Amino acid sequence: xxxxxxxxxxxxxxxLASAAAARLPxxxxxxxxxxxxxxxxxxxxxxxxxxxxxxxxxxxxxxEPRLRGEVARTAFQLRAxxxxxxxxxxxxxxxxxxxxxxxxxxxxxxxxxPIGVVLNFAASxxxxxxxxxxxxxxxxxxxxxxxIVKAHSGHPLLSRATFKVxxxxxxxxxxxxxxxxxxxxxxxxxxxxxxxRVSAAAFTGSTSGGRALFDIANARPRPIPFYxxxxxxxxxxxxxSAAAARSDEILAGFTASVTGSSGQLCTKPxxxxxxxxxxxxxxxxxxxxxxxxHPLLTPGLQRGYQASVDAVLxxxxxxxxxxxxxxxxxxxxxxxxxxxIAAAPSALLEECFGPAxxxxxxxxxxxxxxxxxxxxxxLTAAVFADAGDxxxxxxxxxxxxxxxxxxxxxxxxxxxxxTRAQFHGGPYPATTNPLHTSVGTHAIDRFLxxxxxxxxxxxxxxxxxx
Amino acid sequence: xxxxxxxxxxxxxxxLASAAAARLPxxxxxxxxxxxxxxxxxxxxxxxxxxxxxxxxxxxxxxEPRLRGEVARTAFQLRAxxxxxxxxxxxxxxxxxxxxxxxxxxxxxxxxxPIGVVLNFAASxxxxxxxxxxxxxxxxxxxxxxxIVKAHSGHPLLSRATFKVxxxxxxxxxxxxxxxxxxxxxxxxxxxxxxxRVSAAAFTGSTSGGRALFDIANARPRPIPFYxxxxxxxxxxxxxSAAAARSDEILAGFTASVTGSSGQLCTKPxxxxxxxxxxxxxxxxxxxxxxxxHPLLTPGLQRGYQASVDAVLxxxxxxxxxxxxxxxxxxxxxxxxxxxIAAAPSALLEECFGPAxxxxxxxxxxxxxxxxxxxxxxLTAAVFADAGDxxxxxxxxxxxxxxxxxxxxxxxxxxxxxTRAQFHGGPYPATTNPLHTSVGTHAIDRFLxxxxxxxxxxxxxxxxxx
Numbered sequence: 001x002x003x004x005x006x007x008x009x010x011x012x013x014x015x016l017a018s019a020a021a022a023r024l025p026x027x028x029x030x031x032x033x034x035x036x037x038x039x040x041x042x043x044x045x046x047x048x049x050x051x052x053x054x055x056x057x058x059x060x061x062x063x064e065p066r067l068r069g070e071v072a073r074t075a076f077q078l079r080a081x082x083x084x085x086x087x088x089x090x091x092x093x094x095x096x097x098x099x100x101x102x103x104x105x106x107x108x109x110x111x112x113x114p115i116g117v118v119l120n121f122a123a124s125x126x127x128x129x130x131x132x133x134x135x136x137x138x139x140x141x142x143x144x145x146x147x148i149v150k151a152h153s154g155h156p157l158l159s160r161a162t163f164k165v166x167x168x169x170x171x172x173x174x175x176x177x178x179x180x181x182x183x184x185x186x187x188x189x190x191x192x193x194x195x196x197r198v199s200a201a202a203f204t205g206s207t208s209g210g211r212a213l214f215d216i217a218n219a220r221p222r223p224i225p226f227y228x229x230x231x232x233x234x235x236x237x238x239x240x241s242a243a244a245a246r247s248d249e250i251l252a253g254f255t256a257s258v259t260g261s262s263g264q265l266c267t268k269p270x271x272x273x274x275x276x277x278x279x280x281x282x283x284x285x286x287x288x289x290x291x292x293x294h295p296l297l298t299p300g301l302q303r304g305y306q307a308s309v310d311a312v313l314x315x316x317x318x319x320x321x322x323x324x325x326x327x328x329x330x331x332x333x334x335x336x337x338x339x340x341i342a343a344a345p346s347a348l349l350e351e352c353f354g355p356a357x358x359x360x361x362x363x364x365x366x367x368x369x370x371x372x373x374x375x376x377x378x379l380t381a382a383v384f385a386d387a388g389d390x391x392x393x394x395x396x397x398x399x400x401x402x403x404x405x406x407x408x409x410x411x412x413x414x415x416x417x418x419t420r421a422q423f424h425g426g427p428y429p430a431t432t433n434p435l436h437t438s439v440g441t442h443a444i445d446r447f448l449x450x451x452x453x454x455x456x457x458x459x460x461x462x463x464x465x466x
Numbered sequence: 467x468x469x470x471x472x473x474x475x476x477x478x479x480x481x482l483a484s485a486a487a488a489r490l491p492x493x494x495x496x497x498x499x500x501x502x503x504x505x506x507x508x509x510x511x512x513x514x515x516x517x518x519x520x521x522x523x524x525x526x527x528x529x530e531p532r533l534r535g536e537v538a539r540t541a542f543q544l545r546a547x548x549x550x551x552x553x554x555x556x557x558x559x560x561x562x563x564x565x566x567x568x569x570x571x572x573x574x575x576x577x578x579x580p581i582g583v584v585l586n587f588a589a590s591x592x593x594x595x596x597x598x599x600x601x602x603x604x605x606x607x608x609x610x611x612x613x614i615v616k617a618h619s620g621h622p623l624l625s626r627a628t629f630k631v632x633x634x635x636x637x638x639x640x641x642x643x644x645x646x647x648x649x650x651x652x653x654x655x656x657x658x659x660x661x662x663r664v665s666a667a668a669f670t671g672s673t674s675g676g677r678a679l680f681d682i683a684n685a686r687p688r689p690i691p692f693y694x695x696x697x698x699x700x701x702x703x704x705x706x707s708a709a710a711a712r713s714d715e716i717l718a719g720f721t722a723s724v725t726g727s728s729g730q731l732c733t734k735p736x737x738x739x740x741x742x743x744x745x746x747x748x749x750x751x752x753x754x755x756x757x758x759x760h761p762l763l764t765p766g767l768q769r770g771y772q773a774s775v776d777a778v779l780x781x782x783x784x785x786x787x788x789x790x791x792x793x794x795x796x797x798x799x800x801x802x803x804x805x806x807i808a809a810a811p812s813a814l815l816e817e818c819f820g821p822a823x824x825x826x827x828x829x830x831x832x833x834x835x836x837x838x839x840x841x842x843x844x845l846t847a848a849v850f851a852d853a854g855d856x857x858x859x860x861x862x863x864x865x866x867x868x869x870x871x872x873x874x875x876x877x878x879x880x881x882x883x884x885t886r887a888q889f890h891g892g893p894y895p896a897t898t899n900p901l902h903t904s905v906g907t908h909a910i911d912r913f914l915x916x917x918x919x920x921x922x923x924x925x926x927x928x929x930x931x932x
Contacts, residue, residue, distance in 0.1 A: 024864060072568040094887040102538040105883035110908075113867065115900065218684040222842075222894045225901065376688075397926060398490060401579065401917060408920040417571035421560040423918035428688045434581065434915045435691065442576075442916075449900045450908075451867060452889035454874040460863060 005156045006185030012192055018178025019117040019146040020197040025176045027114040027144040030463070031086040037173040038082035038141055042075040044169035045133055045162070052161055056127050059155040061295045066261060067128070074128040077135050077418055081142035084420070084441035090450070091464045106455045109465035112448040114144030115225070116199025119192050121213065123204035124154040124297050125264040131155070132162040132182065135418075135439055136202035136227075141170075141179070143447035148181040148198070150189035154298045159184070193217055200225045200447060202438065204266070207231035207351070207429045214432045227446050228432035229425070231351045232379040233270035234413045235372065235403075237396055239389030240275040247278055250384055254357070255287040257412035259331045262293045263355030264301070267380050267413040267424075270351055273338070273368055276361035281335070284359070285321040288331040293355045296329055305329065305354035315347035316340060317358060324356075331355040338362035338371035345374035365395050372396065377427025377434070378404040380413035403427060405434065471622045472651030478658055484644025485583040485612040486663040491642045493580040493610040496929070497552040503639040504548035504607055508541040510635035511599055511628070518627055522593050525621040527761045532727060533594070540594040543601050543884055547608035550886070550907035555930045556916070572921045575931035578914040580610030581691070582665025585658050587679065589670035590620040590763050591730040597621070598628040598648065601884075601905055602668035602693075607636075607645070609913035614647040614664070616655035620764045625650070659683055666691045666913055668904065670732070673697035673817070673895045680898045693912050694898035695891070697817045698845040699736035700879045701838065701869075703862055705855030706741040713744055716850055720823070721753040723878035725797045728759045729821030730767070733846050733879040733890075736817055739804070739834060742827035747801070750825070751787040754797040759821045762795055771795065771820035781813035782806060783824060790822075797821040804828035804837035811840035831861050838862065843893025843900070844870040846879035869893060871900065 007015070026034075045052075049071045056067050089111070096107040118140035123130035130136070132149050140147045151159035163182045170179050183192055193201055193216050201217055201224060203210050210228040217226035238250055257269050274280055296302045309324040312334055322332025336348055338360050348358065362368040381404035385393045400407055405426030416424050422440030425431045431438075436446045458466050473481075492500075511518075515537045522533050558576040584606035589596035596602070598615050606613045617625035629648045636645050649658055659667055659682050667683055667690060669676050676694040683692035704716055723735050740746055762768045775790040778800055788798025802814055804826050814824065828834040847870035851859045866873055871892030882890050888906030891897045897904075902912045924932050 108887040110887040421576040
């Protein structure tokens with residue numbers, strides 16, 4: 001696919017000017033008014049699903065069932081975030097108190113307001129749920145912020161088609177012109193990111209790309225919050241009793257989690273810690289050999305996948321299964337030891353974006369802990385353990401909690417439920433700011449700026465704090 | 467004062483190593499356990515007030531009543547934040563639901579944990595409340611984070627003495643060694659800020675100094691949240707009817723707010739918008755002439771104050787009162803017009819840290835709005851208006867709300883109550899991140915990182931989400 005839709009500088013300027021013009025009117029609507037608009041957008045997306053999915057299959061190689069599920073999830077997000085914004089309007093009131101200690105205090109009323117225009121760098125791997133109408137767009141709109149999407153180059157036609165559906169539905173429901181905009185091309189994205197009319201940015205993608213944009217956002221004369229979701233290895237620790245008792249079941253779950261969507265998920269378990277005394281290689285090889293994987297999203301990702309697998313092999317890992325040099329992608333597993341990780345972590349712990357994972361065998365608790373301590377931040381960390389493993393769990397858990405934004409027990413990290421208690425974030429490089437989630441209703445919080453009214457007459461107060 | 471306490475590199479390393487060692491044990495305490503420790507620290511600070519205030523008077527030129535009030539506030543903050551951390555433990559639970567749309571969902575439980583070691587760059591102008599045991603330290607400790615204070619060079623002896631009181635009280639109450647540490651000197655601060663054992667930083671001070679540290683924090687291999695409170699002009703808009711009806715009262719309040727603590731407050735009203743048809747200069751000059759101001763905190767601040775007043779005069783403002791070249795500091799007022807601000811904002815809108823303010827006369831609503839649009843972000847914005855001014859208020863308020871973190875009606879911005887609904891933050895350059903406050907119990911939120919537990923057995927869940 002070599003569609004060239006790169007925006008001209010006039011088109012970028014138009015998107016910025018329109019979004020800036022929409023900022024105050026869209027922000028001044030009530031959450032209930034925006035709820036109606038976002039529900040209309042969700043309906044329109046659902047109605048257009050057939051046509052959009054056909055384009056998506058062409059551009060991404062993803063399967064139809066997967067894309068259908070993703071459209072449903074994307075429509076759900078638009079509705080759920082809009083509903084949450086209605087239900088969670090911030091209002092904290094401290095009445096005036098002349099007798100307060102340490103000093104008399106005035107009437108103070110805390111609420112929040114939209115942060116301003118949000119620039120959303122769409123992801124390649126979820127052409128709906130993390131793209132034009134995806135979680136970053138939905139949460140920013142629910143917060144009352146106009147959104148400019150920087151389309152991902154992996155699915156430009158789908159991006160354009162989805163944008164038309166979204167834009168038309170929002171306008172028809174009464175949203176101001178410029179409530180959503182779109183730009184294409186790296187240069188257009190950087191120009192918009194540097195523009196003072198943009199007040200926050202969100203990104204989902206690679207560590208190198210995300211870090212470059214994060215640096216640009218921070219170097220602006222007026223720096224802005226940049227919510228980047230970058231790389232994550234999502235370690236899974238299988239404790240000895242669990243491995244001995246249920247190795248087939250665990251390895252099957254692992255294989256499914258690594259190969260689903262051809263491994264192109266930010267929560268794919270990239271490192272499996274496995275007790276060295278329990279055999280795994282033969283069974284894992286069988287399971288991987290029986291797994292169907294489809295071509296990666298783009299030729300660029302295919303090249304990057306092969307290069308990263310090669311890099312891990314060059315660093316000393318051995319191949320358990322798969323042929324990284326094959327022309328079509330194959331599900332792969334590599335292996336190394338916990339002591340090798342502890343000795344030279346960065347070379348072995350390169351993220352392979354695709355259906356490959358690294359099995360790290362460990363001899364005992366201290367061996368395991370040394371390797372875990374060598375890991376950088378992650379979105380998730382999982383534990384599989386049985387009753388006999390609880391001493392090990394007590395030693396390992398503090399390290400995992402310290403390292404990840406979501407901790408799982410006996411489940412695989414792929415599949416991220418969109419709920420209030422979800423947290424999809426974590427220490428760098430999982431994200432650029434570990435305080436925020438990009439999935440779940442708290443994603444909205446990223447785009448709301450608190451404001452306190454002191455001693456205000458009721459008629460000039462926002463409705464939330466009257 | 468030319469005390470040299472600059473930390474050696476060994477001392478910096480010791481502070482970092484101790485804080486890193488304290489991180490997990492201090493973070494693992496319950497909020498109630500930490501509450502006891504912080505109350506003990508508040509008690510110790512109160513007991514040592516006499517001795518500490520004597521040092522503070524020597525080092526800062528601030529008055530005894532002011533410093534007494536500040537110690538009381540600092541002790542109050544330590545207690546209030548610790549109490550708030552007990553009461554506001556995060557716990558959001560979504561039970562598993564096999565029938566959930568768009569997909570079945572697992573049990574998810576969201577809570578938060580301390581972000582890690584916090585580096586606190588202390589401020590010059592509140593030697594207690596924004597210094598060693600001040601709001602940043604108190605909020606980080608309440609969140610469960612060890613703190614390394616980078617002492618301000620303006621009050622090194624007080625910093626050392628306060629640190630001893632704080633450190634001794636925390637240890638005696640059972641806090642781990644290294645729960646608080648201190649370093650002296652710019653180089654020590656930068657070394658600590660670059661160190662990977664530090665996970666967040668807070669700063670209160672100048673825009674240039676804060677921006678330099680913000681850039682360092684972001685340029686780290688692992689960037690960290692940097693909560694900087696930098697510069698703020700705190701515009702006050704006086705509407706025509708209010709000015710005509712109560713000019714004496716308003717100018718007296720303005721004078722008190724500008725000259726209190728010799729104007730060395732981040733919320734000092736630095737710009738007063740005043741209707742051009744109402745006289746003010748003579749009365750304001752009388753009021754300022756009758757105001758007692760004391761020498762600024764340091765000779766460096768005195769030089770900076772004079773330079774900034776000179777810069778605003780050079781940019782075309784006229785002197786209403788005061789002699790900026792006087793050897794001892796004088797309360798001063800300058801004046802310009804709204805159209806001059808709109809034409810060349812940055813030269814006239816330089817922050818003068820000291821007892822000076824700029825009166826900006828406006829002819830009508832559009833004149834006023836053009837000048838307000840030229841302003842950068844602020845901590846606060848205030849309105850003085852009477853019934854006849856409400857049309858103007860409706861036009862002005864959206865611009866002020868867009869520009870500041872706290873909006874006041876008929877009150878002066880100096881004096882920042884420490885309550886739950888307080889918000890002391892705002893768009894850049896007021897702060898480096900407009901989502902966060904450094905005063906009030908929500909200051910704690912800056913140092914808590916969310917984490918979700920999925921499908922976890924009760925015995926391994928944190929108490930908050932069991």
